[in-house]
Amino acid sequence: MQQHPVRKEYGFLDYFIALLKWRKWLLINFFGVGIIAAVISLFLPKWYLSSSTLMPPQQDSGLLGLSRMISSIPMGGLGLDFLKGGDISYTYMAILQSRTVLDRLIDDFGLLDMYEFKENERDKARKAVKANLDFNLDKEGTITISVLDKDPQRAADMANALVSYLDSLNVILNVEKARNNRQFIENRFTENKLDLKKAEEGLKAFQEKYGAIALPAQAEAAIQGAAELQAQIIAEQVELGVKKKYLSASHEEVIQSQNKLNELQKRLSEMQYGVKSASTNGDAHKPDILPPLAEVPEMGLQYARLLRELEVQKTLYELLIQQYELAKIEEAKTIPTVQVLDRAIPAERKTKPKRSLIVIFAALSTTFVMILFLLLIERIRLLQAEDPDRHAKLARVLPGLKAPEDKA
Incomplete structure (x- = not known):
């Protein structure tokens, strides 16, 4: 009689621990995107x-x-x-x-x-x-x-x-x-x-x-x-x-x-x-x-x-x-x-672009997207270990899908 693998329920702490493994990439993404956004904002016209x-x-x-x-x-x-x-x-x-x-x-x-x-x-x-x-x-x-x-x-x-x-x-x-x-x-x-x-x-x-x-x-x-x-x-x-x-x-x-x-x-x-x-x-x-x-x-x-x-x-x-x-x-x-x-007088300071808002929004939004992406990767890796059959079916639907292997 074929036995089905027992699925483990994952909570917030499990996902948080999983993200800690990627903290280096998250920090690089946050500051990297922030710097790029700041540089781009320097070239935007002032209003x-x-x-x-x-x-x-x-x-x-x-x-x-x-x-x-x-x-x-x-x-x-x-x-x-x-x-x-x-x-x-x-x-x-x-x-x-x-x-x-x-x-x-x-x-x-x-x-x-x-x-x-x-x-x-x-x-x-x-x-x-x-x-x-x-x-x-x-x-x-x-x-x-x-x-x-x-x-x-x-x-x-x-x-x-x-x-x-x-x-x-x-x-x-x-x-x-x-x-x-x-x-x-x-x-x-x-x-x-x-x-x-x-x-x-x-x-x-x-x-x-x-x-x-x-x-x-x-x-x-x-x-x-x-x-x-x-x-x-x-x-x-x-x-x-x-x-x-x-x-x-x-x-x-x-x-x-x-x-x-x-x-x-x-x-x-x-x-x-x-x-x-x-x-x-x-x-x-x-x-x-x-x-x-x-x-x-x-x-x-x-x-x-x-x-x-x-x-x-x-x-x-x-x-x-x-x-x-x-x-x-x-x-x-x-x-x-x-x-x-x-009467109107020439403004001494620009009204836009607001560089600080641009940098913060760009860094936070890309970091959020990356967190979702990393959680998806972690979920696929866990699926490969818990239920190889389902992972294989998913791999057939999405060719080239392969969870990263843990380095010894």
């Missing part, structure tokens, strides 16, 4: 990192006089602050990563030749250049522009050039946006002047025909309130129109403005015709304080409407003329918009 830091963008506060005047009007500023941009930091990041900025950087510094690309390979050049650029926006809104290059002076120059490109493009975009805003408000202001003239002439003609009409104090208060509310509605319509020029109909800002406009129109309707109550089957009932304008006597009602229209146009005129002047000033502004906290 330098230069960075420029920008202050968090802030809304312009140079027009405080006009801003205070506008804020004193109930309906606010018709969205001019909205046009300056919500979070300008993200606008800056978008500009810095744009194709326009990349192409300008490539052309100004001759990066096509430096990266060895042809003119028809500009897209590849953009990707190569972009890989050496980094734009970081922190929680405080500070933007850091970093450039990696083989020449420390060129890296600093490129980082500062990116700041210049950002500022010039941002000025152009702001002026273009302000021009569109000014044209929009100008058109509405022109309409308002015609409407104001028409309202003045209408009220004058009515008074010349019927004479002065005295309205109850409550009716006059209702007219004044309705006029202010109508002016708010028109102002909100202007602001909504401005937002729709830059945002989609599904944008949150547009939806909020539309809801606000609907609510104002509802309030005006209630002021004119009374509030509908469910307890009266939908019939209008009188407000607690002011009567609906519809309840004013016919002649007085006509006069009230003319007076209200005049008040609306006068209030709107006060708002639009200030907004129009502010928009013209914004359009004419070409002052720098970017505040630089730290």
Whole structure:
């Protein structure tokens, strides 16, 4: 009866002892590979990192006089602050990563030749250049522009050039946006002047025909309130129109403005015709304080409407003329918009290659591979002694496989 060899279980200590036999080769491999890696790293090109830091963008506060005047009007500023941009930091990041900025950087510094690309390979050049650029926006809104290059002076120059490109493009975009805003408000202001003239002439003609009409104090208060509310509605319509020029109909800002406009129109309707109550089957009932304008006597009602229209146009005129002047000033502004906290300077030390990391990684990785290889050799040697049949089968699969013989 054939007996099968008894297999021995090997633990960590057995493998450790086996590796001790090869400690000389392991040490030679570790230090040899480390020295080779160190020598190779000496010939690798050096790269330098230069960075420029920008202050968090802030809304312009140079027009405080006009801003205070506008804020004193109930309906606010018709969205001019909205046009300056919500979070300008993200606008800056978008500009810095744009194709326009990349192409300008490539052309100004001759990066096509430096990266060895042809003119028809500009897209590849953009990707190569972009890989050496980094734009970081922190929680405080500070933007850091970093450039990696083989020449420390060129890296600093490129980082500062990116700041210049950002500022010039941002000025152009702001002026273009302000021009569109000014044209929009100008058109509405022109309409308002015609409407104001028409309202003045209408009220004058009515008074010349019927004479002065005295309205109850409550009716006059209702007219004044309705006029202010109508002016708010028109102002909100202007602001909504401005937002729709830059945002989609599904944008949150547009939806909020539309809801606000609907609510104002509802309030005006209630002021004119009374509030509908469910307890009266939908019939209008009188407000607690002011009567609906519809309840004013016919002649007085006509006069009230003319007076209200005049008040609306006068209030709107006060708002639009200030907004129009502010928009013209914004359009004419070409002052720098970017505040630089730290300009980029040439780096004194290289950023990469990090020779110590290269040497350590190369030495450890090759040593690890060699340990696996030596353990495999030891296992084959033990297999030859314990189970010659299995070793023979393995040798047939891997021709030339032969475990090293122990030297006497």
